[in-house]
Amino acid sequence: MPHVVPGDVVQLLHQAIEALGERRVLDSLGVSRLSLARALAGLPVRRGTHALVLSGLSALQSEFERTGSSSSEATHEPPKDGR
Secondary structure, three states: OOOOHHHHHHHHHHHHHHOOOHHHHHHOOOOOOHHHHHHHHHEOOOOHHHHHHHHHHHHHHHHHHHHOOOOOEEEEEEEEOOO
């Protein structure tokens, strides 16, 4: 049976990546970049990946709430060096 991460969880993951950055989300969940990409795309993932994403979500949510959704650290603007 395929394990697909629910849409509301995917939405929370997108928000966490925007606020905290991809590396911090990957480290918090304990999954590979490819596994996270599959989960975000709505593709089937392995049972263990599914479990890690769902179990790591609460810790991720609390970290996301601590930093606030308007974290300037996670903006992806180019450097302002005149170029």
